[in-house]
Amino acid sequence: MTGALAALLRRELRLAIRIGGGGTMGLVFFLMLVTVVPFAIGPDLNLLSRIGPAILWIAAALSTLLGLDRLFQADAEDGSLDLLRSGVLPLELVVLVKGLAHWLTTGLPLAIAAPFFGLLLALSPESLGAVSLTLLAGTPALTFIGAIGAALTASLRRGGLVLSILVLPLMVPVLIFGVSAAGAASGGTVPFLTPFLVLVALSLFAIVSGCLGAAAALRSDQG
């Protein structure tokens, strides 16, 4: 079982690295969003540093969406999914591993890059750390909420748009607590830990419900 889990994780990471598209494109997209916003808003450093965490979080949510549509679609198209369904791993664990690989190549690089991109938004040092920490804790929730949508749209040819429409509303709570935790670090009446712990809870809940929900969606697919 652990051998199968490791083999699947290696496969996913290998595919992500060789095909590209996922991680690096997400990062470039993230950078583009972050640089475009100051142009639109104007060179008001106070305003930028105030809304900076929110910009980084919205950019992270959109970048996560970018690679999600292929999470199961590629395997559904070439028949790999049919084999995974009859393999030694329960589909729930398949979803967990594929989600983990997606997070390792998308969410984790975003969280690591966020402090550097935060400099473009004139964030204070404590805000930089806080945004990075909240992204680290919150992006798994984005990935696994998205996994349910990805599983539901796996057999649709133009599933990417439907996926975004399905999934973005469900990401709102994560966005709210992520931004408020990042904001709380740079001052305010709410202590940092309160929204941060809710964010962690959202991530844990999303991982469990995402695995169960996406597996059920994949099983019900009678394509």
Add this chain to the structure above:
Amino acid sequence: MRLVVEGLVCERSGRPVFEGLSFAASAGTAIVLLGPNGAGKSSLLAILAGLLEAPAGIMRLEGGDPDASLGEQAHYLGHRDAVKPALSPRETLDIWRALLGAPLAMPAAALDRLGLGHAADLPCAYLSAGQRRRLALARLLVSHRPLWLLDEPTAALDHASQRVFAGLVAEHLAAGGIAVAATHIPLGIDGAVELRLGTPA
């Protein structure tokens, strides 16, 4: 070991494809599904593999693993080869060997058997349609499953590879396995039982 199917019903989007299908196959038997396009050959294989739900009917593998579903004891070779262009044949087989369980032949040996040894480390993107099909067939060798469900297994294969395929099936049957294959072309399997599915709905 015995594959038993009783009163199986197949529906696609509410329309009946076939009804009351019953057959049995004991160890060492191959069943060849024949019938016109749309008769339900592929659907029957997908039902047996657990990919499609049948509204009614019983199917079981007597003498198999009681804890595993029929699909988990079967190799399913569908129309699509489940080959990733970015991975090499060796990597592909390594992965399926781990994920399908009950490892049998080593990937290198399976590739040699199918005449793909020279391309073992080439990305699958460079393989031809027939070579991809052979890689899909090599998958049957790296993991042991008593039931083989083959959907037009010789599509895109040249004559030499068709003979190799017939040899693989013969070995599988000799080892007490069961094979169910849908085809329009004679597969060259000795002693195969023909099962004719009806007219298209």
